[in-house]
Amino acid sequence: ETQAEGEAGSMQGARPTWDSILGLQDHVTGVLDDCLCDIDSIDNFNTFKIFPKIKKLQERDYFRYYKVNLKRPCPFWAEDGHCSIKDCHVEPCPESKIPVGIKAGSSNKYSKVANNTKELEDCEQANKLGAINSTLSNQSKEAFIDWARYDDSQDHFCELDDERSPAAQYVDLLLNPERYTGYKGSSAWRVWNSIYEENCFKPRSVYRPLNPLAPSRGESFYTWLEGLCLEKRVFYKLISGLHASINLHLCANYLLEETWGKPSWGPNMKEFKRRFDPVETKGEGPRRLKNLYFLYLIELRALSKVAPYFERSIVDLYTGNVEEDADTKTLLLNIFQDTKSFPMHFDEKSMFAGDKKGAKSLKEEFRLHFKNISRIMDCVGCDKCRLWGKLQTQGLGTALKILFSEKEIQKLPENSPSKGFQLTRQEIVALLNAFGRLSTSIRELQNFKVLLQHSR
Numbered sequence: 001e002t003q004a005e006g007e008a009g010s011m012q013g014a015r016p017t018w019d020s021i022l023g024l025q026d027h028v029t030g031v032l033d034d035c036l037c038d039i040d041s042i043d044n045f046n047t048f049k050i051f052p053k054i055k056k057l058q059e060r061d062y063f064r065y066y067k068v069n070l071k072r073p074c075p076f077w078a079e080d081g082h083c084s085i086k087d088c089h090v091e092p093c094p095e096s097k098i099p100v101g102i103k104a105g106s107s108n109k110y111s112k113v114a115n116n117t118k119e120l121e122d123c124e125q126a127n128k129l130g131a132i133n134s135t136l137s138n139q140s141k142e143a144f145i146d147w148a149r150y151d152d153s154q155d156h157f158c159e160l161d162d163e164r165s166p167a168a169q170y171v172d173l174l175l176n177p178e179r180y181t182g183y184k185g186s187s188a189w190r191v192w193n194s195i196y197e198e199n200c201f202k203p204r205s206v207y208r209p210l211n212p213l214a215p216s217r218g219e220s221f222y223t224w225l226e227g228l229c230l231e232k233r234v235f236y237k238l239i240s241g242l243h244a245s246i247n248l249h250l251c252a253n254y255l256l257e258e259t260w261g262k263p264s265w266g267p268n269m270k271e272f273k274r275r276f277d278p279v280e281t282k283g284e285g286p287r288r289l290k291n292l293y294f295l296y297l298i299e300l301r302a303l304s305k306v307a308p309y310f311e312r313s314i315v316d317l318y319t320g321n322v323e324e325d326a327d328t329k330t331l332l333l334n335i336f337q338d339t340k341s342f343p344m345h346f347d348e349k350s351m352f353a354g355d356k357k358g359a360k361s362l363k364e365e366f367r368l369h370f371k372n373i374s375r376i377m378d379c380v381g382c383d384k385c386r387l388w389g390k391l392q393t394q395g396l397g398t399a400l401k402i403l404f405s406e407k408e409i410q411k412l413p414e415n416s417p418s419k420g421f422q423l424t425r426q427e428i429v430a431l432l433n434a435f436g437r438l439s440t441s442i443r444e445l446q447n448f449k450v451l452l453q454h455s456r
Contacts, residue, residue, distance in 0.1 A: 027278055027286030028445075032294055034233060037344035042293055046442045049338045050300075053331065054436045059174065060328045062317045066429050069168040070386055074379035076194065173391075173433060176384055178246070179253030179265060183382035191380055192243065199369050199376070200239060201232040209284055231351050231362055234298075235369065241295030242392060244288040245441040247275050249388075252444040269455065272448050289445065295396070296438045297346045300339055302399035303435060305348075305406060307336035309423065312414050317428075332432070348403045363404065370397055388437075395434020398427040 029039050057063055196208055206224045225233060254268035276285035309315065310332060317328045352359040374393045380386040402409070408420035423431075 027283075028289045032290060032297070034230060034237070035294070035297060035344075035346045037297055037346070039290075039293055041344060042296060043442065043446060045342055046296070046439055047446065049341075050335070051439045051443050053335050053338070054432070054439050057328070057331050057335065058433060058436045060317075060331070061319045061321070061324065062328050062425075063429055063432055064172060064174050065170045066173055066387075066391055066433065067168050067170050067426055068387060068390055069165045070171075070383050070390075071167040072165075072378045075375055076379055077190070171387060176387060177253065178249045178384070178388040178437065180250045180255050180268075181382050181384050182255075183380075183385050187381045188385075191376060194376055194379075195239060195373050199373050200236050201228065201369065202236075210282060229362075231366060234294075234351065235366060237291045237294045238298060238396060239373065240288055241291035241293070242396060244276075244292040245295065245438055246388070246392070247288075248272075248292070248441040248444050248448075249437065251275065252447070267444075267448065267451060269448070269451055292438070292441055292445075294346075296435075296442060298348075298403070299396065299399045299431075299435045299438060300342060301346045301348060302402040302431070303336060304339040304342070304345065306402045306409065306423075306431075307333070307340060308409055309412060309421065310336065312412065314415055348406075352404075367400075370400065391430050392434045392437055394427065394430035395432075395437075398423065398431040399434075401427075402431075 032039065193211075196202070197204070202208075202224075206221055209221050225236060228236075251272040252267050253265050254271055256264045256266050256268065258264065274280055276289060278285055281288075310329070315329075317325050317332065319325055319328075352363045354362075370393075374390070374397060377386060377389040377393055380389050405421050411420060
C-alpha cells in the first residue's frame with residue numbers, strides 16, 4: 001500500500017530541512033518528460049475546471065456504487081501476509097483467527113513472527129480500518145436488480161467474469177473512502193514489489209532506486225529507463241504514478257487520533273515527507289509526483305477521446321430515476337467538454353507507431369503486463385485497499401482500452417450498439433472514479449504544499 005514499502009522498504013531518511021521542502025516545490029514543476037505539458041497548467045486546469053465537477057459526479061448514484069468481487073483468491077501466492085487471511089478485515093481478529101504466518105511464522109520468505117501485543121493490536125486496528133462498510137438500503141438493493149436487468153439488455157462484447165460472479169457485490173464508495181487502514185509490512189511490500197519487479201518490463205539485473213534488496217542503490221535504473229522505447233517508459237510511469245496517487249490519499253486521510261472510539265482523519269505531514277520529500281527519499285519523491293501528473297494526462301486524454309461514445313442518445317447512465325439520470329449525463333458531458341478544451345494533451349499516436357507487426361506485438365505485451373497487475377490486486381490483504389486497488393487499476397485499464405480503440409470509437413453508430421467498442425457499467429464507474437482519485441491527489445498535493453509553507 002505504501003510507496004515507502006513498495007519501493008524503499010524500511011529506509012530511514014534524514015530529517016527534512018526547509019531547503020528540502022523548497023526542493024519539492026522546485027522539482028515538481030516545469031514540463032513533464034515524454035509530453036509537452038507543464039505542471040502549473042495541469043494544477044490550474046484541475047483546480048478550477050475538473051475537480052469540483054468530478055467530485056459532484058462521484059456523488060451520483062450511478063457512480064457511487066461499484067460492483068466488485070473481493071473474494072477472488074490470490075493467483076500468485078498464499079495470502080499469509082500481515083492480517084491477510086480471508087475475511088481478516090471483515091470480522092474481528094481474535095487470536096484463533098490470526099494468520100499462522102503472523103502468529104508463529106512459516107517457511108514463506110515474506111512471513112514474520114508476530115507474537116507480541118503490539119503486532120496483535122496492529123492487526124486489530126488494520127482489521128477495523130480496512131473493513132468494508134457493506135450497508136445498503138433495501139431501496140438500493142431493489143434498484144440494483146433493475147439496473148442488472150437494464151444492463152443485460154445491452155450488447156456486451158467483452159469478458160464480464162468478475163462482474164457476473166456470484167461473489168461480486170455492490171459497494172457504496174462514499175461509505176468506504178480510500179484512506180489509511182494500517183495495512184503495511186511484508187504483505188504490502190510483496191504486492192508492490194511484485195508489480196515493479198515482475199511486471200514493468202524490467203530485467204532482474206536492474207534494481208529500482210531505494211529498493212532495500214538492491215546490492216547498490218539503483219544508480220543505473222534511470223539510465224536503463226531512458227534507454228527504453230517510449231511505450232515501456234510510459235508503462236513504468238503509469239504504475240509509479242498510480243502508486244504515488246494512492247500514497248497521497250493515505251497521507252491526506254491519515255488516522256491522526258482516536259478519542260472515545262471516534263477516529264479523527266486528516267493530513268499527516270510527517271508521512272507525506274517520508275514518502276515524497278526530496279531529502280528523505282534521496283530525490284525519488286519528486287519523480288514519483290511527476291509520474292502522478294503523467295498518469296493524470298493519460299486518463300485525461302482517454303476521457304476526451306471517449307466523449308463521442310457518451311454523446312450518443314442511445315447511451316443512458318441508467319439508475320431508474322429519469323430526472324437524475326439526465327442530470328448525471330449532462331454533468332458527465334460537461335466534464336468531457338472541459339477535457340477536450342485542455343490544450344496540451346498527451347499524444348497517444350506516438351505510441352505503437354513502428355512497423356505494424358512489431359507494434360502489434362508490443363501492444364499485446366503491454367496489455368498482458370497490465371492484466372497481470374490487475375490480477376495482483378487480488379493479493380492485497382486488506383478489503384478496503386483491495387477495493388480501491390481494483391477500481392483504480394480497472395479505471396486505468398479502461399483508459400488504455402479507450403486510447404487503443406480510436407478507430408472503433410470514430411465508427412460508432414448513433415442509434416445502435418457497436419460491436420467494435422463497448423463499455424460496461426463497471427468500466428464506466430471505474431474510469432470516472434479512478435480519474436476522480438487522480439484529480440483529488442493533485443488537489444491534495446496543492447494542500448500539502450500550502451501546509452509545507454506554513455510549517456516554515
